[in-house]
Amino acid sequence: MLEQRKPITVAEAVQRVMLKEIPFKSESIHIEESLGRRLAEDLVATHPVPPFDRSPYDGFAVRSADTKTASRENPIDLRVTETIGAGSVQSVPVGEHEAARIMTGAMMPAECDAVVMLELTSEPEKGIMRIKRAFNKGDNISFKGEDAKEGTVLVQKGEMINPGTVALLATFGYEYIKVASKPVVGVLATGSELLEVNEPLEPGKIRNSNALMAASQIKRAGAEVKMLGKLSDDLEACYESVKQAMEEVDILITTGGVSVGDFDFLPEVYQRLEAEVLFNKVAMRPGSVTTVAHKNGKFLFGLSGNPSACYVGFELFTRPVIQRMMGNPKPHLPLEDAVLGADFTKPNPFTRFVRGTFSIQNGRLEASPSGFNKSSAVSSLAATNCFIVLPGGTRGFTAGDQVKVALLETTEGSEWSW
Amino acid sequence: MLEQRKPITVAEAVQRVMLKEIPFKSESIHIEESLGRRLAEDLVATHPVPPFDRSPYDGFAVRSADTKTASRENPIDLRVTETIGAGSVQSVPVGEHEAARIMTGAMMPAECDAVVMLELTSEPEKGIMRIKRAFNKGDNISFKGEDAKEGTVLVQKGEMINPGTVALLATFGYEYIKVASKPVVGVLATGSELLEVNEPLEPGKIRNSNALMAASQIKRAGAEVKMLGKLSDDLEACYESVKQAMEEVDILITTGGVSVGDFDFLPEVYQRLEAEVLFNKVAMRPGSVTTVAHKNGKFLFGLSGNPSACYVGFELFTRPVIQRMMGNPKPHLPLEDAVLGADFTKPNPFTRFVRGTFSIQNGRLEASPSGFNKSSAVSSLAATNCFIVLPGGTRGFTAGDQVKVALLETTEGSEWSW
Structure with a gap:
């Protein structure tokens, strides 16, 4: 029997996730x-x-009143009381017609109110410094606070x-x-076709790229990864693995197995877990089968088995939960205006997240698709630093069009504004 | 005696650094x-x-020729040979008027050239699948390569x-x-005024913020940090510490001690080391005393003791060396056009690197100073994600002016284009 799923909008899906209570821990x-x-x-x-008034230069701390009459024609000589190094404090008061030699960063003597830079002074005799201009109260002082x-x-x-x-x-x-605290995010892969990265290729099989990719996205989002291996092809074993995993992690990601095929066990697993399925179909490309379930305060993200779809599903739904768990008030990808740098002529029934590369050209963002654009594509992901977000119900875009881009390689975030 | 130093331009200084042979190691x-x-x-x-032609959907692999006459009025029935799961290969050939049930990601049977999605089929009796439209060669196949x-x-x-x-x-x-390989960058602080982070404040003293800040900049630039503590106030001990440190690291950063004050030992240390001083004065604010020396293929970066100056010196001179040591062909901070978001009215004898915060407004970069703007400032650095680069010889800027900004929190880089 073929289950009929009802797609919801991306905004509605994100909202269903973010309205759940999201725990916060600190350390x-x-x-x-x-x-x-x-x-x-x-x-x-x-x-x-600074915690005290200090000298920003090497020079002399003076009482500005003593310098009032100084000029090139009438230089003033002041007796040097001591040298105050950075980290030291004055040991004697600076009296009238006296100055203290002072180093960069050193605390001002209490009686002084200006600093004269070393290069503006001369030493006519040992222990005497000479200046040829007047200084004002506050000259060359880094003031406390x-x-x-x-x-x-x-x-x-x-x-x-x-x-x-x-x-x-x-x-x-x-x-x-x-x-x-960094949430611990578990990654479980499904798919009989999946080989480990160190296994040789076999007919009909491919290596599991999603688990390691998702692990890297988790790290980029700031969380800890727990690699949990691959789910069995047996429903009962599958259920036990997911149940066990839920005990060990704060968030569980699965890749694959969320579709409506004969071997897509996850919908059944959610049911047995009595998890609340927040949605299992989103009106977007790629990643329409992305499923998010919730049980005892923990999220289960059922991401697609297709690399590009898995990647997009993570960034749209999992990343903001991780960010929110870490207290970021702006947990979503920043969404910015950009100029489309190349044609994208596919018509667009649903909101499309085209993997793109943006750059800054004359102070403006410009974004182009980063390569092959199927849900299953993997090659274009390495060049991807943004999603070009194309609204549904459109008939393709041409270079020069204004589009929205969601930025991926940034420490900035945004509130939901899509 | 007061040493007279000759300032060189930022571009010249960067060039003197980058023209040195910069070693590359891999692991x-x-x-x-x-x-x-x-x-x-x-x-x-x-x-x-993909490594083989595969099905992007759950459905049936068919021979398109068999479907040519199919229509709503004249459905065609095909005998189902077997189910090919993802990761499996066909076990029997698919003959004329036959089809194979196929799962997403599974390898196409050799005799088939199209896939029919499950939802477009019906099962009039067990082992038979019915379709109501024709398919063309290549429909719904993810082709090898x-x-x-x-x-x-x-x-x-x-x-x-x-x-x-x-x-x-x-x-x-x-x-x-x-x-x-990640270069190992050592950090040595100088300054008698410096307390450790866990020491209580004392009159005339401040805590050492530069060493930990530089360590974080090193990590952000992708390298390993080796904290080497604080240099002694004694010239001989200072020389021995630097010499020893040079053995242990790929790059050595010192903070403070490069000025012309009585306790600024580093110029003397470079001399004793017989290191080549590439420059010791740069026509820029902050960080004009930044000194770079070179000895036996290793760089010594003598950064200022002032936090903002230290920060800027690192990003301009040390970061690109670290990046180049890791093989980045674009080792410099990306320099982009931006609109100035607030007045900056200080006249500008030298190139100024104002610590700034940029954001994207309607697809354009806009940058404003991030706060208190002295060489010694530390509070504004937390909000800094760019430098606003203001050329020398100017009399201040007003909001709306076009400026250049160097971006800090980015994985992108640029060739030197300043």
């Missing part, structure tokens, strides 16, 4: 491991930056930690940081 | 570890994809491995892959 990690993780708490300035004031939220919870964030974490002494 | 790694690495050899299709022909270079040496590349590597049975 504490060392700063050296923090790059690329997402903050589980706001990064707050725990002290002003000018970079950041104490208590300011500098980076918000949910943001990804980049090298600049690491610099801030170090500045404020966060040796350990609370970040979102 | 063999497992496919599961390959994401984000760079191929050390071309990825060639070792067989056609249609995705990729044997011998085609699918991904070139030097390209970064992404999830699509992994799918291809798996397809062709590359369990182990030759990739560029």
